Amino acid sequence: MDQTPGYHGRYLRIDLSSGISKSVSLEASFLRKYLGGSGLGVALLMKEGTATVEPLSPEAAIAFVFSPLVGSPLTTSAKFAVVSKSPLTQRINDSLASSGFALTGKKTGHDAIVLVGRASRPSVLVIDNDQVRLEPTEDLRGCSNPETQKKLRSRFGADFQIATIGPAGERLVRFSTISHDGRHAGRGGSGAVLGSKNIKAIAVRGTQRVQWSDQLALVRLAKELSEKSFGPATAKYRELGTASNLLTFNRLNVLPTRNFQQGSFQGASAISSEELGAVRNRTRASCAACTIGCEHLYSLKSGVPVRLEYESLFALGPLCGIDDSEIVLIASQRCDAAGLDTISSGGTIGFAMECAERGLIDAPWLRFGDGNALLRALDLMVSGEGLGQLLAMGSRAMAMEIGHDSIEFAPQVKGLELPGYDPRGLQMMALGFAVGARGADHNRSGAYEVDFSEAVDRRNVGPESAHLAVETEDRAALMDSLILCKFLRGVFVDFFHESADILRLVTGWDVTAAELRETAQRIVTEKKRFNILAGWTPSEDTLPTRMLQTAIPEDARSSLSTDRLASLIKAYNLARGWSEEGWLPEAEQCTL
Amino acid sequence: MLDRPISSPIHLVLRPLQVTVELFGIPRLRAGVSQSVADGSTLGEILLDLSRRFPSLGKSCIEGCNLKAGYIANLRGERFVTDPETELNEGDIVLLMSLDAGG
Ligand code: SF4
Numbered sequence: 092m093d094q095t096p097g098y099h100g101r102y103l104r105i106d107l108s109s110g111i112s113k114s115v116s117l118e119a120s121f122l123r124k125y126l127g128g129s130g131l132g133v134a135l136l137m138k139e140g141t142a143t144v145e146p147l148s149p150e151a152a153i154a155f156v157f158s159p160l161v162g163s164p165l166t167t168s169a170k171f172a173v174v175s176k177s178p179l180t181q182r183i184n185d186s187l188a189s190s191g192f193a194l195t196g197k198k199t200g201h202d203a204i205v206l207v208g209r210a211s212r213p214s215v216l217v218i219d220n221d222q223v224r225l226e227p228t229e230d231l232r233g234c235s236n237p238e239t240q241k242k243l244r245s246r247f248g249a250d251f252q253i254a255t256i257g258p259a260g261e262r263l264v265r266f267s268t269i270s271h272d273g274r275h276a277g278r279g280g281s282g283a284v285l286g287s288k289n290i291k292a293i294a295v296r297g298t299q300r301v302q303w304s305d306q307l308a309l310v311r312l313a314k315e316l317s318e319k320s321f322g323p324a325t326a327k328y329r330e331l332g333t334a335s336n337l338l339t340f341n342r343l344n345v346l347p348t349r350n351f352q353q354g355s356f357q358g359a360s361a362i363s364s365e366e367l368g369a370v371r372n373r374t375r376a377s378c379a380a381c382t383i384g385c386e387h388l389y390s391l392k393s394g395v396p397v398r399l400e401y402e403s404l405f406a407l408g409p410l411c412g413i414d415d416s417e418i419v420l421i422a423s424q425r426c427d428a429a430g431l432d433t434i435s436s437g438g439t440i441g442f443a444m445e446c447a448e449r450g451l452i453d454a455p456w457l458r459f460g461d462g463n464a465l466l467r468a469l470d471l472m473v474s475g476e477g478l479g480q481l482l483a484m485g486s487r488a489m490a491m492e493i494g495h496d497s498i499e500f501a502p503q504v505k506g507l508e509l510p511g512y513d514p515r516g517l518q519m520m521a522l523g524f525a526v527g528a529r530g531a532d533h534n535r536s537g538a539y540e541v542d543f544s545e546a547v548d549r550r551n552v553g554p555e556s557a558h559l560a561v562e563t564e565d566r567a568a569l570m571d572s573l574i575l576c577k578f579l580r581g582v583f584v585d586f587f588h589e590s591a592d593i594l595r596l597v598t599g600w601d602v603t604a605a606e607l608r609e610t611a612q613r614i615v616t617e618k619k620r621f622n623i624l625a626g627w628t629p630s631e632d633t634l635p636t637r638m639l640q641t642a643i644p645e646d647a648r649s650s651l652s653t654d655r656l657a658s659l660i661k662a663y664n665l666a667r668g669w670s671e672e673g674w675l676p677e678a679e680q681c682t683l
Numbered sequence: 684m685l686d687r688p689i690s691s692p693i694h695l696v697l698r699p700l701q702v703t704v705e706l707f708g709i710p711r712l713r714a715g716v717s718q719s720v721a722d723g724s725t726l727g728e729i730l731l732d733l734s735r736r737f738p739s740l741g742k743s744c745i746e747g748c749n750l751k752a753g754y755i756a757n758l759r760g761e762r763f764v765t766d767p768e769t770e771l772n773e774g775d776i777v778l779l780m781s782l783d784a785g786g
Contacts, residue, residue: 326743
C-alpha cells in the first residue's frame with residue numbers, strides 16, 4: 092500500500108523496562124480520523140489503556156506526537172504534542188511545544204514516539220532514525236534544562252535535537268514541564284511523567300522525509316500564509332508579545348490578582364510590557380519555521396535575556412501581588428530552568444500566600460507582594476524541602492491536605508490552575524474552563540475570543556451562546572492536531588475550509604471542511620472518553636466556589652452564579668450531543 | 684434641561700461631543716499615547732477624528748469610519764462594539780485594543 096503523503100504511517104513504541112522498541116504501523120484510515128498532535132496522541136493513549144492506570148506508573152504511556160504538517164513549508168507548523176495522563180489532574184493532558192525536536196523527531200521516520208515502562212536508572216533516550224538506545228545520565232542529575240541541553244548537545248553533536256526535564260521533573264513535581272530549546276510542553280505535569288520513567292532527556296536524529304501530495308501548490312499556499320502572517324492579525328504578537336494583554340485585562344478588571352481576590356492590580360503599569368520595553372533591552376525570537384515570532388525577551392539587570400509571556404507575567408506578578416519586574420523575570424527564568432509550569436507555580440504559590448495570611452499554614456514569611464518569598468517558594472517547590480512538598484502537589488492537592496474549606500479558594504479546575512482570565516468577568520471562558528478536558532485551560536478552549544467580541548455580554552453570558560464555546564474548542568482541537576500555532580488563527584477567514592485546503596495538498600485526501608469539523612468533534616469526544624474511563628464525573632465540571640459566590644470586587648456585574656454556570660454547562664453538553672450532565676451517548680461510551 | 688420642541692433633532696443641539704479614548708496594545712504603540720480625546724457622536728466619527736490626530740494609528744488600525752480587522756473598541760470597559768453608527772454620549776470612554784486578546 093502506498094504511504095499517505097505527510098505521514099510515515101508508523102509510530103515508534105519503546106518499552107523502557109524491557110528495552111524493546113518496535114515500529115507499529117498506522118492505518119491511513121486511523122490517521123485520517125485523528126490527524127496528528129493532540130488527536131492522534133489521545134487515540135494512541137486509549138490504545139495503550141493509559142486512562143485507567145496511575146499516571147506515574149510504568150504502565151502509563153506518554154506520547155510525543157508529530158503531525159502531517161510538520162516539516163512542510165507552512166508557517167508555525169514545527170510543533171509536537173506531548174500527550175499523557177496528568178499527575179496533576181488524573182485526566183488527559185496534551186501540551187504542545189515547538190521547533191527542532193518536532194522537525195527532527197518526525198525525520199526519525201515516525202509519526203509518534205510512545206514510551207511505556209521505566210528505565211532501570213536515569214537515562215537519556217537516544218533515537219537515531221530507527222536505532223534506539225538508553226544511555227546513563229547520572230552526571231546530569233539535578234541539572235537545569237539549559238545545562239542539560241548544552242551538555243547533551245556537546246555529547247551528541249548539533250544534528251541531534253534534545254528535549255529534557257529539569258530538576259522539577261526529576262522530583263516528580265506534578266506540574267513540571269518538558270523543555271526543548273527554551274520552549275515547554277508546559278501544562279499538566281508531562282515532565283513528571285517522563286521523570287517517573289527515569290528519562291532525563293530524549294535525543295533525536297533522523298534523515299527520513301515524507302512526501303507532500305502537491306508540493307508546488309503547497310509551497311504557493313505556504314507563501315500566501317506567510318505573507319498574511321505579517322498582517323494586522325498578528326501585529327500584537329510580533330510587535331509586543333502576549334505580555335501586552337496585561338494592561339488591557341487590568342482595565343477590564345479581569346486580571347487575576349492576589350489569588351483571584353481582585354480583578355485589577357495597582358502595580359500593573361510597573362510590570363507591563365510597555366514599561367519593560369521602555370526600561371530594559373528587548374529582543375525577539377521565534378520557534379523554528381515561524382514567520383510571526385511572538386517571543387519577546389527582556390533583559391535582567393545582569394543583562395541576561397528572559398522570555399516572558401502574558402501567562403508567566405500574570406502568574407508570577409499580579410497573582411502573587413508582585414510589582415517588581417526584576418523579580419517576575421527572575422521567577423520566570425527559574426521556572427524555565429527547573430521545568431516548572433509558570434501558571435501552576437504562580438497559582439499554587441498565590442494560593443499558599445492566602446493560606447499563610449489566613450493562618451492555615453505555618454509560613455509567616457509567605458506574603459503577597461514579597462518577591463523574595465516568591466523566589467524562595469519556587470526553590471522549595473523544586474527541592475521538596477519544608478513547604479516545598481506541599482507546593483509541589485499543586486493547589487488542589489494542597490487544599491485537600493490543609494482542609495478548612497481552603498478548596499473553595501484553590502484556583503483550579505480538575506486540579507489544573509486557572510490561567511490569567513478571571514472567569515467572572517469573562518463568562519464564556521468560565522464555561523470553557525469548567526468543561527475543559529484537561530482542566531482550567533485557555534489553549535484547548537479559546538472561549539475568551541467570544542467574550543472579547545460583540546457576540547455576548549461577557550458578564551452575563553446565557554446558555555443560548557454555549558455553542559460558541561463548542562466552536563472555539565473544536566477549532567483549537569483541529570489546530571492542535573494539524574498542528575498550527577494558535578497565534579496564526581486570526582489570518583484565516585474560514586479556518587475549517589482553509590485547513591481542508593491545506594490538508595488536501597499535504598495528504599492528497601479529498602478532505603472537506605465538514606469532515607474536519609467532525610474530526611475536531613471526534614477528538615474532543617475522545618478526550619472526554621479518556622476522562623470518563625479515568626473516573627470523570629459531572630461534578631468536576633465546575634469552578635472554584637470563590638468564583639461562584641463572590642463578584643470581582645472592582646465590578647459587581649462580574650458575578651457568576653452556580654445556577655447560571657450549570658445552565659451554560661448543560662447547554663454546552665447538549666450542543667455536543669452528550670447528555671445534559673456530559674455523559675457520552677451509550678454507543679460512544681467505550682469504543683475506539 | 685434644554686428648552687426645545689420634542690420634534691427637534693437632538694444632534695443639532697448637542698453635537699459634536701468629546702469623548703475620552705484609552706489605547707491599549709498596538710493602538711497605543713501606533714498613537715504613541717495611552718489616552719487622548721476625540722470629537723464625534725458616533726464610534727465612526729471618533730475613529731475618523733483619531734485618524735486625523737494620529738496618522739500612524741489611522742494608517743494601521745483604522746479604515747475610514749471602521750476599525751481594521753484585528754482591532755475592537757469597547758465602551759466604558761463594558762461593551763465591545765464595532766458598528767461605526769454606535770452612538771456615544773458626552774463624557775463616554777472608548778477603549779481601543781487588539782481584537783485577539785489571547786495568549
Ligand atoms: S507565533 Fe510564537 S508560539 Fe507560535 S510558532 Fe511563532 S514563535 Fe512559536
